[in-house]
Amino acid sequence: MSDRPVEEMSFEEAIRELEQVVGQLERGDVALDQSIALYQRGDALKKRCEKQLAEAEEKVARITQGPDGQAQGTAPLDG
Template identity: 75%
Template structure:
């Protein structure tokens, strides 16, 4: 849990989130640690959601024009 969440890739954040959920579900940790894990999990979830939203916006930019009509591709970094 040392990597800042905002610096994590989607894959790394998902992997850690799965580990956090597993620990919480098994009840292997004390209450204080459970609260810290839950907080970390919430941050990881938000990171994953933000990265998915960004990916969806890029796909929409590639496949649809401003009027919603299908179009060709556009550079991702406009």
């Protein structure tokens, strides 16, 4: 488990550590206190990943084309 603040992690870092946390909890070979700390860290990592995915979805845009068929810009995916 990393000491790095979850808020500073990239999606890839957070998901990688979350997988490690889940693995440790699934093995069940850690003390109760450590299990609680791992669960709390895992919850924070999960929330970080969910937030970053939501932000990425908001940025998704479709490419608009001009009359000549060339890329002209972007528009919101919902737009």
